[in-house]
Amino acid sequence: MKLSGKVAIVTGAASGMGKAIAELFAAEGAQVVVSDLRVEGAQTVVAGIESKGGKAIAIAANVAKEEDVQQLIDTAVSEFGTVDILINNAGIMDNFVPAGDLTDELWDRVFAINTTGVMRTTRKVLPIFTERKSGVIVNIASAGGLNGSRAGAAYTASKHAVVGFTKNVGFQYANLGIRCNAIAPGGVSTNIGTTITAPNPFGMERAMVGMGLNPRAGEPEEIAKVALFLASDDSSFVNGTVVTADAGWTAY
Numbered sequence: 001m002k003l004s005g006k007v008a009i010v011t012g013a014a015s016g017m018g019k020a021i022a023e024l025f026a027a028e029g030a031q032v033v034v035s036d037l038r039v040e041g042a043q044t045v046v047a048g049i050e051s052k053g054g055k056a057i058a059i060a061a062n063v064a065k066e067e068d069v070q071q072l073i074d075t076a077v078s079e080f081g082t083v084d085i086l087i088n089n090a091g092i093m094d095n096f097v098p099a100g101d102l103t104d105e106l107w108d109r110v111f112a113i114n115t116t117g118v119m120r121t122t123r124k125v126l127p128i129f130t131e132r133k134s135g136v137i138v139n140i141a142s143a144g145g146l147n148g149s150r151a152g153a154a155y156t157a158s159k160h161a162v163v164g165f166t167k168n169v170g171f172q173y174a175n176l177g178i179r180c181n182a183i184a185p186g187g188v189s190t191n192i193g194t195t196i197t198a199p200n201p202f203g204m205e206r207a208m209v210g211m212g213l214n215p216r217a218g219e220p221e222e223i224a225k226v227a228l229f230l231a232s233d234d235s236s237f238v239n240g241t242v243v244t245a246d247a248g249w250t251a252y
């Protein structure tokens, strides 16, 4: 097993990629903190992991709230003793709203979850990692973090920020035994569509221009396998970079 004895925190783990990552990590021997805004969903994931003999706990946490982030990491440490792996996965879409139609409210909400949440969990685990001189962070960015029109302006900017943050943390803490990488998934079959409540027609039309180039949608389990690689010692020489997983969509 690749994560035997490791303690992993996964945000947004009630659904989609976070759920698949939590399940795979538990199957690989990790003790998993299944965290989500929706705690019932997280508890269902924990029950599934336990039914297969794995070890997990559910913690309610809104990554956009500093007090929730504090409590998430503190509870993980009090329950499991430490944190070895942080997977920043929680994220929302932005209704494909283009720059000219953006509201401060939408911009702030998308950044609070997709970007500030990543910063806050990272800020909170780094003292633990630096003291132990080991730790791994994997951020779920997006093809929209590397390209210009996979979503609206706020989502695109929020995920580009995650890519920059990933590289900064990866380099700055490299000599302290800490690695920080990101995954840029293409289209993956999850429940994220439920966060697209009122798509902006102009922005969506502009975002969909390249969809004909997409070879196929991915499954959450395919992203979980990339996360396992990045979280395990198999990727010991991989740091401060972004792994694209999109069936070749962005290679054109």
Ligand SMILES: NC(=O)c1ccc[n+]([C@@H]2O[C@H](COP(=O)([O-])OP(=O)(O)OC[C@H]3O[C@@H](n4cnc5c(N)ncnc54)[C@H](O)[C@@H]3O)[C@@H](O)[C@H]2O)c1
Binding pocket: 011, 012, 013, 014, 015, 016, 017, 018, 035, 036, 037, 038, 041, 061, 062, 063, 064, 089, 090, 091, 092, 093, 113, 140, 141, 142, 143, 144, 184, 185, 186, 187, 188, 189, 190, 191, 192, 193
């Ligand atoms: N699905 C895709 O096509 C795709 C592509 C590229 C990147 N991503 C990214 O992958 C990540 C996971 O998304 P998914 O597709 O699995 O979506 P999903 O909606 O299936 O799962 C996301 C989970 O995050 C939780 N969540 C939302 N806001 C939260 C908050 N403030 N605090 C804590 N949890 C919160 C939700 O309750 C949900 O359980 C996101 O960061 C998303 O931007 C998705």
